[in-house]
Amino acid sequence: MDVINPATGERVDSYDEHTQSEVETALEDATSAFEEWRRRPLREREDLLAAAGDVLRENKGEYAETMTEEMGKPIEQAVSEVEKCAWACDHYAEHASSYLEADHHPSPPGTTAKTVYEPLGPVLAVMPWNFPFWQVFRFAAPYLTAGNVGFLKHASNVPGCALAIEEVFREAGYPEGVFRSLLISSDEIEDLLGDERVRAATLTGSGGAGRAIASTAGENLKKTVLELGGSDPYVVLDDADLEAAATTGAWARNQNGGQSCIAAKRFVVVDEVYDEFVDRFVDAVDSLAVGDPMDEETDMGPQARQDLLDELHEQVEASVEAGATVETGGEPLDREGAYYPPTVLTDVPEGSPADTEELFGPVAAVYRVGGESEAIEKANDTEFGLGASLWTTDLDRAERLATEVEAGCVYVNELVKSDPRVPFGGIKESGYGRELSADGIKEFTNRKTVWLTDEPDTDVPVE
Incomplete structure (x- = not known):
């Protein structure tokens, strides 16, 4: 080996x-x-x-x-x-x-x-x-x-x-x-x-x-x-703390180089706050330091293998060809090593790889939805069911919606994580x-x- x-x-x-x-x-x-x-x-x-x-x-x-x-x-x-x-x-x-x-x-x-x-x-x-x-x-x-x-x-x-x-x-x-x-x-x-x-x-x-x-x-x-696997939804509702949601979301998608089953992968944002969230989210993603993983200041290092980077980029290219818009990133970095930048895709078409497949790397797919019910519908529109994150300042609302999300765990105003104090696992695929x-x-x-x-x-x- x-x-x-x-x-x-x-x-x-x-x-x-x-x-x-x-x-x-x-x-x-x-x-x-x-x-x-x-x-x-x-x-x-x-x-x-x-x-x-x-x-x-x-x-x-x-x-x-x-x-x-x-x-x-x-x-x-x-x-x-x-x-x-x-x-x-x-x-x-x-x-x-x-x-x-x-x-x-x-x-x-x-x-x-x-x-x-x-x-x-x-x-x-x-x-x-x-x-x-x-x-x-x-x-x-x-x-x-x-x-x-x-x-x-x-x-x-x-x-x-x-x-x-x-x-x-x-x-x-x-x-x-x-x-x-x-x-x-x-x-x-x-x-x-x-x-x-x-x-x-x-x-x-x-x-x-x-x-x-x-x-x-x-x-x-x-x-x-x-x-x-997982394709965890990250649902941002109209009353969410957008700065916290964007900052945490950037980390939830990109920690460990985005290579996590429970990383936030599909960002489902209601129309009322969509534009502001995307602006804040892209800024937060762009602020992440990509570089030498041995440097303590680095936020994101390389992908674990070159073949994994190649597969990820093929998924991004296919999604863009289908109509997705690249807000930031989207191309392997021109440097030694298997480096792929934090990437944000919007206007993600239904059926494209970014919509239906697990992207096991630093690529976020962002969706605009009309409201609460459409957000939950989109969150559940996946074969996976590992984790989900809901963002709202109304905890009664969050607790009600958590029962409607098809996942093994739901975190409100936090990123999904595994913690020895609580059971962890998924449903469906x-x-x-x-x-x-x-x-x-x-x-x-x-x-x-x-x-x-x-x-x-x-x-x-x-x-």
Whole structure:
């Protein structure tokens, strides 16, 4: 696996893929480790997770530089990502016990009926390059603490991040085999998921990858959680704080180079404030500093790979040919590296790529709509359903409209984000299942009913 720095186009490192023999050893080690790990007191697993958070903080500069070098994330955003991973570790170290506490149910006198949450076993995580640490810890922090063990199949352009994450758990004191990064190709995922020792899988990625995982898992009757693409609407109503909406919107679209499933991608603005919003929005977008991702003043670095930039530009060109107007940006930057500028498209035609496809880069599509009902209709006019952002100063109005938006989460007067305190996930083509919070830690557990009684009632029919 060759690592190409997207800011320079130069190869900076190379890693050997794991052999079939090494993968087999990892499976055997994980199976053995699970039998001990699942019986480790939860308090001890929480303590180890807290230690992992400490390791992350102690080495955040090193891990951030690895991220930036491998996929181009601006260094300050990379440091923030490591800190967010440490926060997730802190959260589950503090709350896992309460999240996994048994639920008690009504039952006859003299009996106790409850649901307990037990781990499933080895879980395969197939993770993307765009948030190479956060996506993994979003999976690992809850699932390992619940008593599962994990395999990471990371994106092939971030092998250094994959191995660094394995190092975090090793340095924190986790037993051998509880977490392993496997440097393997995507072609090997099907066989790995088909192995009886792997009990479940989670994927963050494209719709095609999600369908492939779901199909193989379904054939083998294995639980999956999928977080797929998004084309999140950013709805600006007539009473919105336009300066805040424009400034936050510029960041919501362009942070991480616009390479985020939950980035604001379709800006739906009511006619009454459309012109003023577009002016403010374009100004805010133009103020973002594009440059060397190792420079702390940089807001946006390169795209993660040249082929991703090329695909994005093809979508922009096709949308412009169909009738979209470029307000700013729209052409790759004439400089070394995979740089694409923050871009704003208006007059986006129905059916064009900017209208119907996920643009995984710094390109915003802005729509003019007549009013509130048309705004919600346009917001829902997508195959995706990951997140949505609503902008209005009337919170009663916002709460009413939030129920009409087809998405896994709705944020009012904020950008969409994932937060360990609340469940995260999508609907429709954006996937299924939930990560984070109490829902997330329970996804890969056996919800086992336990019924206790002192004196069996032999007269009750059994069915």
